[in-house]
Amino acid sequence: MNDQPRATIADVARVADVAPMTVSRVLTGSAKVGPDKTKRVQNAIQMLRYQPNEMARALRGQRSRSVGLIVPRLSDSFFASISHAINDVAKDCGCSLIVSTTNDDEEVEYSQAQMMVSRGVDGIIVIPGAGLHSKLKRREFSNVQIVALDKTIDDPSIDSVVVENKKGALAAVQHLIGHGHRKIAILSESNSLSSLRARFEGYRRAVIDAELKSITCFDFTAERATQIIRDLLKKKDAPTAFFTTNGPATLHALRSLFELGIGVPDRVALIGFDDFELADLLKPSLTVVRQPARELGRIAATCLFDRLQDGDANYRAKTIVLPVELVIRQSCGCV
Amino acid sequence: MNDQPRATIADVARVADVAPMTVSRVLTGSAKVGPDKTKRVQNAIQMLRYQPNEMARALRGQRSRSVGLIVPRLSDSFFASISHAINDVAKDCGCSLIVSTTNDDEEVEYSQAQMMVSRGVDGIIVIPGAGLHSKLKRREFSNVQIVALDKTIDDPSIDSVVVENKKGALAAVQHLIGHGHRKIAILSESNSLSSLRARFEGYRRAVIDAELKSITCFDFTAERATQIIRDLLKKKDAPTAFFTTNGPATLHALRSLFELGIGVPDRVALIGFDDFELADLLKPSLTVVRQPARELGRIAATCLFDRLQDGDANYRAKTIVLPVELVIRQSCGCV
């Protein structure tokens, strides 16, 4: 391999016959430089194909112009869309994005965040994946801006960007009630994430207001889904409608219902939280609570970069709540 | 904000009452250190919650233990799955992953790669998105290992990991021919990517071998899809089957056919390249050529890290080809 070392600022300075500092000034515009020298420097840069060493810059200065993104899974289309949007914003800001997946492991979340800090990221956007006791509130992270996305982190100093979880769930369940359903089950992968909890709250509100009994399942995983649904439908107070609290849960339900040959919406109705590709092409098409995935990412990234600009003047954490939309299709029982 | 600066190696040395160098040795294991001092150093590290500054390490040494990933879109589930797998491998290797999306812009691909080099990445995995003339063969990149994924880059020094594109397409089209179809159209978003080209080759081989005429469309984008299909079906030699060359094209076709109310597989049969979530739950379920997305990512990452270990001893670029599988469901006309 052609191991020609990269040109440094000193090389440029030599070629342009100026001091390294002058080159630096031309590069960053941090001070005025005479037109001749500016020209010479620019020529030298071109000639040598000089590119500043961002590591050295980061080591020297305060900012690395890089941010971290921690996400449970990239293979989840909701998270992937968010990530894409964040990446677009980062790119526009000239920032690099260090991405890490946790596979829902809290320890990984923590250690990857530490690694990012070691790499000098200016901030971190995290989609919390594990319990509610994120270690990201520790003081090791007091020097980086953190923005929580999709779920909140219980720390007064951390910004959050979330959606109207409770309201969306409420609307979905009320819609099912409007169709005459009296036995509505909530199917959730867990109830230990702030987002899923809030959706449960919405469900509960709707159920209580209508004087119904709740039917809950908080361990609705891919493996157990079919068994759970089978059992649920066997009982004498079998639900006639399901509300699934996120994309994966909706998929599990769909797959199980198909497998069990249970007609939707005739035998049971279904509304899921989170829209996805093809939801409209299924038979029946799927009624869902749509979340603005790209917006979530865009706003979280913008929020982070704003913070980074501001320089913590009168800092106060904020929670941004984005609206959701009940997209009515067929699986709820509508035409 | 609690702006307590991070501990440095010097801080640790002071607390442990040893030389900074000794701390470094304990950290990296680059030389033996007496048991007492080792202990003292470890204690000091704990006490100060010391974490090495990776930027300084990278600046000093040869390796940054970070790699770049360049991908057209993260919002594409195929690319997202690949990215997830790559991330897992990187994590296992203790490497950070700098991710960047190009949105299929060749210039962005180039500039982001440059940025990554500026940040000292040891290697780059790229899913080429744009034309065949990737600028990544330039000598600016002679110091980083590059692995091309999903598509090849025409450079003898760049490793590639791809799937059996031609073979998969051939099998798909032959399957359609087996169903008696004589007029089979290929619907492709473009023909300027090595992967899509190879799939076209497979299509052409099958068509020629069966002495049929090819019906081609190489600008099958989301916007034009419906119009294209409508026009195609209006002609007197209207196709009775479609072969779509990637996930997005399959989705466009599906959506258009649904919109136009065209029955599948009765009126036209359909086979797509690339499997996806829910393909089996559609009515009809979709026959596809399945690619091992996670494997692709895993292997590409492993390939890169192997190269980084090796230290270019008798270097020769290789192309790894992964098998595909024709997953027969209903849209092709099977039961």
Place this chain on the structure above:
DNA sequence: CTGTTAGCGCCTTCAC
């Protein structure tokens, strides 16, 4: 406007 000095945090090199 321009140059010099110094140091970010770490580790290779060389002495002890």
Place this chain on the structure above:
DNA sequence: GTGAAGGCGCTAACAG
């Protein structure tokens, strides 16, 4: 075994 010096590439801070 251990430590001291020096420099990776860059840019604040201070001269001039």
